[in-house]
Amino acid sequence: MIKRLTANARKPQGFWGKLMIKKMNATHYDMTRWALEQIKLPEGGAVVDLGCGGGRCVKLLDSMCGAKIYGVDYSPLCVKKAGRKNRRSIKSGKVEILKSSVEKLPFGDCSIDCAVSVESIYFWDEPDKAFSEILRVLKAGGSLNIVCEMVKNSDGTGEHTDVAEFLKLKYYSIDELESLFKRNGFENVSSVFDEENIRLIVSGVKR
Numbered sequence: 001m002i003k004r005l006t007a008n009a010r011k012p013q014g015f016w017g018k019l020m021i022k023k024m025n026a027t028h029y030d031m032t033r034w035a036l037e038q039i040k041l042p043e044g045g046a047v048v049d050l051g052c053g054g055g056r057c058v059k060l061l062d063s064m065c066g067a068k069i070y071g072v073d074y075s076p077l078c079v080k081k082a083g084r085k086n087r088r089s090i091k092s093g094k095v096e097i098l099k100s101s102v103e104k105l106p107f108g109d110c111s112i113d114c115a116v117s118v119e120s121i122y123f124w125d126e127p128d129k130a131f132s133e134i135l136r137v138l139k140a141g142g143s144l145n146i147v148c149e150m151v152k153n154s155d156g157t158g159e160h161t162d163v164a165e166f167l168k169l170k171y172y173s174i175d176e177l178e179s180l181f182k183r184n185g186f187e188n189v190s191s192v193f194d195e196e197n198i199r200l201i202v203s204g205v206k207r
């Protein structure tokens with residue numbers, strides 16, 4: 001049972017996907033709130049949540065800044081659930097949820113001020129393609145902020161090795177994350193852990 005649930009973290013669908021979305025909305029909330037308080041959010045313009053899952057981060061972003069908020073996810077179930085969670089702001093035009101892969105974003109060049117992504121990067125099959133696509137859509141001065149709590153030690157060990165193997169996910173170290181930013185053209189790359197050294201934000205800026 002737990003395996004079926006966990007397997008749905010990659011691309012939630014069906015019964016177990018619905019349960020997983022509920023679980024992620026609940027268990028990722030504190031981390032998301034902490035992360036968004038560290039990130040400089042724009043007052044206007046546009047912010048995107050990449051791999052938005054059930055849409056709770058989108059809702060927080062909506063309450064925390066005046067920018068237009070987009071949520072994107074390649075799972076149709078997530079698009080539906082995130083849409084429900086944000087229905088009022090979708091009606092008013094402040095929020096939009098789009099079905100899309102991070103490797104091919106539905107935005108024009110230089111149109112986004114800030115991109116965030118919570119607990120999603122592990123599943124991106126083509127991370128370099130995704131990063132250069134994100135760079136394309138960011139405005140000059142715009143930032144990408146990757147938030148995660150499964151972080152490998154630099155010697156390759158880590159407490160999430162089993163789940164990483166089970167889910168066949170990409171289990172990154174800080175160095176690997178930072179080099180993903182740098183080799184795809186991001187500047188001012190920096191990392192910050194929370195007080196307990198569990199939650200990590202890696203950020204980079206488009207010049």
Ligand SMILES: C[S@@+](CC[C@H](N)C(=O)[O-])C[C@H]1O[C@@H](n2cnc3c(N)ncnc32)[C@H](O)[C@@H]1O
Pocket residue numbers: 009010011012024025028050051052053054057072073074075078100101102103117118119120123124125
């Ligand atoms: C572990 S969930 C996290 C969801 C949400 N960010 C949260 O914190 O609750 C990972 C999400 O990323 C999405 N995802 C994974 N790979 C993706 C890709 N290549 N393009 C778009 N979405 C992706 C999945 O569908 C899933 O909703």
